[in-house]
Amino acid sequence: xxxxxxxxxxxxxxxIETEQERYEAKHGVQCNYTPFxxxxxxxxxxxxxxxxxxxxxxxxxxxxxxxxIYRGKGIGTQLIKAVETNYAGKGYNNMNCCTNGFQAxxxxxxxxxxxxxVRKNNSDPKLNKYFYxxxxx
Numbered sequence: 149x150x151x152x153x154x155x156x157x158x159x160x161x162x163x164i165e166t167e168q169e170r171y172e173a174k175h176g177v178q179c180n181y182t183p184f185x186x187x188x189x190x191x192x193x194x195x196x197x198x199x200x201x202x203x204x205x206x207x208x209x210x211x212x213x214x215x216x217i218y219r220g221k222g223i224g225t226q227l228i229k230a231v232e233t234n235y236a237g238k239g240y241n242n243m244n245c246c247t248n249g250f251q252a253x254x255x256x257x258x259x260x261x262x263x264x265x266v267r268k269n270n271s272d273p274k275l276n277k278y279f280y281x282x283x284x285x
Contacts, residue, residue, distance in 0.1 A: 179203045186230045188214070188223050198227040200245075207235050207284075209245035212252070224252070228259045236284070244281045250274040 154160065172179050181203040188196035196214035200207065209231065214223045232243060245261070247253050249269075257263070261280035269275035 177204065184231070184234075186227055186234070188218075188227055196223045196227055198224075198231055200231070202235065202240065205239060205241040207231060207240050207243040209243060212245075224255060225259055232282075232284070240284055242281050242283045244279070246277055246279050248274065249276040249278065253278040253280075256280040 168179060181201055183199070183201045185197060185199040187194045195218045196212075198209060198212045200210040202208070209228070212224055212227060214227075228243075235243075243261070244264075245256060247256065253263075256278075257280075259282070261282040264279045264281050267277040267279070269277070
């Protein structure tokens with residue numbers, strides 16, 4: 149056996165997806181991994197975006213960004229609400245995300261997320277990882 153680093157390609161992605169689906173089926177679950185992206189626009193210009201994916205019974209926020217000049221105006225909050233509204237009543241248990249200390253940990257609390265735990269970075273506290281969850285009705 150040889151282990152080597154490669155650049156991911158379609159055949160690798162297909163292998164991973166096929167094997168994951170087989171394993172999930174063996175255990176009676178389906179991942180149903182579905183990426184999403186919502187954007188905020190002014191005059192056809194993107195000023196903010198949130199992306200992530202749904203899988204199993206979760207909604208995962210991967211990236212949330214708002215152009216610097218539009219920050220603090222509620223756009224990020226509206227993007228989070230758009231995700232929540234879009235998936236409301238569709239069987240999802242929670243929304244979750246991870247952010248670093250230098251990013252927006254307080255923002256997620258304002259959006260109703262609870263801090264689950266912090267993974268500390270001993271060399272730079274700005275790189276502490278904050279894991280948040282928001283349970284859905």
